[in-house]
Amino acid sequence: xxxxxxxxxxxxxxxxxxxxxxxxxxxxxxxxxxxxxxxxxxxxxxxxxxxxxxxxxxxxxxxxxxxxxxxxxxxxxxxxxxxxxxxxxxxxxxxxxxxxxxxxxxxxxxxxxxxxxxxxxxxxxxxxxxxxxxxxxxxxxxxxxxxxxxxxxxxxxxxxxxxxxxxxxxxxxxxxxxxxxxxxxxxxxxxxxxxxxxxxxxxxxxxxxxxxxxxxxxxxxxxxxxxxxxxxxxxxxxxxxxxxxxxxxxxxxxxxxxxxxxxxxxxxxxxxxxxxxxxxxxxxxxxxxxxxxxxxxxxxxxxxxxxxxxxxxxxxxxxxxxxxxxxxxxxxxxxxxxxxxxxxxxxxxxxxxxxxxxxxxxx
Numbered sequence: 106x107x108x109x110x111x112x113x114x115x116x117x118x119x120x121x122x123x124x125x126x127x128x129x130x131x132x133x134x135x136x137x138x139x140x141x142x143x144x145x146x147x148x149x150x151x152x153x154x155x156x157x158x159x160x161x162x163x164x165x166x167x168x169x170x171x172x173x174x175x176x177x178x179x180x181x182x183x184x185x186x187x188x189x190x191x192x193x194x195x196x197x198x199x200x201x202x203x204x205x206x207x208x209x210x211x212x213x214x215x216x217x218x219x220x221x222x223x224x225x226x227x228x229x230x231x232x233x234x235x236x237x238x239x240x241x242x243x244x245x246x247x248x249x250x251x252x253x254x255x256x257x258x259x260x261x262x263x264x265x266x267x268x269x270x271x272x273x274x275x276x277x278x279x280x281x282x283x284x285x286x287x288x289x290x291x292x293x294x295x296x297x298x299x300x301x302x303x304x305x306x307x308x309x310x311x312x313x314x315x316x317x318x319x320x321x322x323x324x325x326x327x328x329x330x331x332x333x334x335x336x337x338x339x340x341x342x343x344x345x346x347x348x349x350x351x352x353x354x355x356x357x358x359x360x361x362x363x364x365x366x367x368x369x370x371x372x373x374x375x376x377x378x379x380x381x382x383x384x385x386x387x388x389x390x391x392x393x394x395x396x397x398x399x400x401x402x403x404x405x406x407x408x409x410x411x412x413x414x415x416x417x418x419x420x421x422x423x424x425x426x427x428x429x430x431x432x433x434x435x436x437x438x439x440x441x442x443x444x445x446x447x448x449x450x451x452x453x454x455x456x457x458x459x460x461x462x463x464x465x466x467x468x
Contacts, residue, residue, distance in 0.1 A: 111183040111230040118360060121183055122176060123305075124224045129173060135217060136166050150204065157203055158211070161196045168192040180360045186225060191237055193218050198241040206249025207260040215242050215264065216271040223272070223279040235272045239265055292366040294344055295351035303365045303373065307422035310377060314420040321420040322376035322384025322413040323429045326391070329406045329441040331370035338403070346401030353395055362387075373426075381413040381446060388444045396442070406442035408433055 112118050140162050147155045172189030176182035194215065201209040215238055222234040246261045247254055254260050290302035298306075310321050328334075328350065335343040347370065354364045354372065365373045374391075376384050388409045395407055410433025414420045428447035436445040 109181050109183055111187060111226045111233075117227060118181075118183065121186070121225045123309075125173065125176070125186060128221055128224065129169075132169060132221075133166065136162055139214070146210075154203060158200050161200050165193040165196045168196075183226065183230070187230065187234070190218055190221070190225075190234065194238050194241050198245040201242075201245035202248050207246045207253050208250065209245075212242075212246075212264045213267065216268050219268055219271050220275045223276040228276070231272060231276055235269065238268050242268065295347055295366050297351050297355070297364050297366045297372070299365065300367055302363075303367065303375075306363065306375060307420075310375065311420045311422065313377070314414065314418070318417045319378045320380045320414045320416055320418070321425070322374075322379035322381065322387070322411070323422075323425045324374040324376065324384060324388045324391070325367075325410045325426070325429045325433045326372045326374070326388075327368075327408050327433055327437065328370040329408055329437075331405075334403055334405070342401060342403065344401075346403050346405060349400040350395060350405075350407075353400070354391065357387075357391055357394060376413070379413060380416065381411065384413045385411045385444060385446050392442075392444050408436040408441045409444040410434070410436060410447065411444060412447035 112121060140159060143155050143158050143162065168189045172185045175185045179185055197211060197214045197218070200211045200214065203209075204211050219235060219238055222231045226234065242264055243261060246264065250260065290298055290305075292299045313319075314321060328346070331343065331346075334346060347366075350372070351364070351366065354374070358364060358374070359376075361377045363375055365375075367373045374387075376387060379387065388411045392407065392409055395405075399405075410429040410431065412425050412428035412432060414425055432445040432447040436443050439445070
């Protein structure tokens with residue numbers, strides 16, 4: 106899985122994108138509050154100064170809008186979002202310079218973007234963001250009032266302490282929230298996402314496909330004869346097999362691909378942007394890699410079912426899952442240890458309901 110210095114893995118990236126969507130309307134409201142505040146300051150600071158500051162606020166909003174529009178078309182959207190975030194801090198620093206440096210009423214504004222850091226990035230990203238903020242803040246304060254700051258360091262010290270304190274408190278609160286969210290959406294054995302997370306993601310992909318017209322691939326995978334492993338070697342060995350397979354699957358995923366454990370020995374992979382042929386290629390690779398060595402100390406094989414929505418169609422998860430599940434059912438009935446692609450014209454009619462079938466499918 107593609108990672109970066111801002112995020113640890115694809116699950117962090119998923120959380121970042123989810124939080125950014127939640128922050129967007131609040132960010133717009135916050136920029137509106139700043140704009141109204143500036144408008145009230147015209148009698149004291151003049152039209153020219155306030156006009157320049159209002160332009161900076163508008164540009165910051167544009168930065169964020171552009172960054173949000175690019176998150177679905179780049180492999181590592183965290184860099185785009187961090188660039189938008191850093192651009193907003195730079196604009197605030199310019200506002201501070203314009204309005205008096207160390208005596209600027211905009212000094213406290215530097216702490217506003219810092220609040221959102223821990224909602225998006227890992228601890229390393231938070232540290233880089235705070236350091237960036239402190240450097241910009243010091244530069245803005247000293248640009249107009251260097252002698253004043255030397256005579257009374259508290260002009261700078263109070264603002265720096267505010268930024269650091271906000272970062273510490275917001276990070277602590279966010280980490281607590283993340284831990285509780287993680288318990289709700291992560292399978293504790295394998296570390297993969299669970300059905301709750303899958304439901305949320307499929308809704309997002311459906312909305313996204315309506316905008317991008319891109320397909321979404323679905324792979325359903327099942328460990329062959331898994332019950333025999335539990336019966337012969339015990340559930341601890343079966344758990345080791347599941348954890349090893351989950352680890353290998355995570356390593357093979359791209360930035361936007363996510364794997365889910367949806368049953369005892371059944372897994373599902375979502376492939377945004379992949380058509381049926383591309384999804385099959387990825388399933389073939391998973392089949393090859395997972396079968397190349399023992400997993401959890403056991404020689405295991407897996408069967409795969411593949412389907413995908415078409416270009417221009419809105420992603421209908423229930424329908425595409427039904428096709429992929431029917432293909433998996435066919436793989437199981439055809440000798441197992443293989444990849445099968447759904448025949449959309451026949452799969453559902455020929456196999457019946459996927460969820461009902463799952464209960465009776467041979468292990």
